[in-house]
Amino acid sequence: MIGDGGWPFLNRERAWLLILALLGLGYLLMQTQQPPVRPSLWRGTTGVSQQAISGAAVLQSASLAAERPSGNPLRSGRTVVTQGYGVGSHAPAAVWGGIDLALDGDGDGTADPQGTMRAPIYATHDGIARVRPDTWPGGNYLAIENERYKTAYAHLDAYAVVDGQPVVRGQLIGYVGSTGQSSGPHLHYEVWENGVNRNPLDYDALHVGDR
Helix, strand or coil: CCCCCCCCCCHHHHHHHHCCCCCCCCHHHHHHHCCCCCCCCCCHHHHHHHHHHHHHHHHHHHHHHHHHCCCCCCCCCCEEEEECCHHHHCHHHHHCCCCCECCCCCCCCCCCHHHHHHEEEECCCCCEEEEEEEEECCEEEEECCCCCCCEEEEEEECCCCCCCCEEEECCCCEEHHHCCCCCCCCCEEEEEEEEEEEEEECCCEEEEECC
């Protein structure tokens, strides 16, 4: 027996020390043992998050598209260009670049003043309206601005928005006129990107319909 000193070189004190050491070792082994891993039955919100992320991306893409000018501000298939970009009174393009638009109301291929006067004008992108009446040479002038783009509409007869009003693409903003330095009813239309004047024809200025 251990307590009786039956093992060689093992007295009572050494036997108790050995027992305590073994108990301590066992305790340490139990502390370091990890509990079994149990698979969770909770599915979490991964699927919902994926849908939310996808939906947010679509909305962001649509928002960016709406901020970029696109389409014909007169929304008529009978729109004609009476003065091109960077020529005549539109030079230099960096300052006065734009195009003059009118309507061929009688179908003869040329601008028709009677068919053009008071034709509705529509916003080509989202932004904030900046109304500037009775300017020179633009007459009744309107700009629509957002962080990246600005479009300008000049020689208006009347406005359909007020200064500071939020505007969305396709919204009625005014009517064609002949105010300011103008030889007849037409719309002077400009596109600016980050403060740089651009050719409106590069932004589908003659395209009728949504894009």
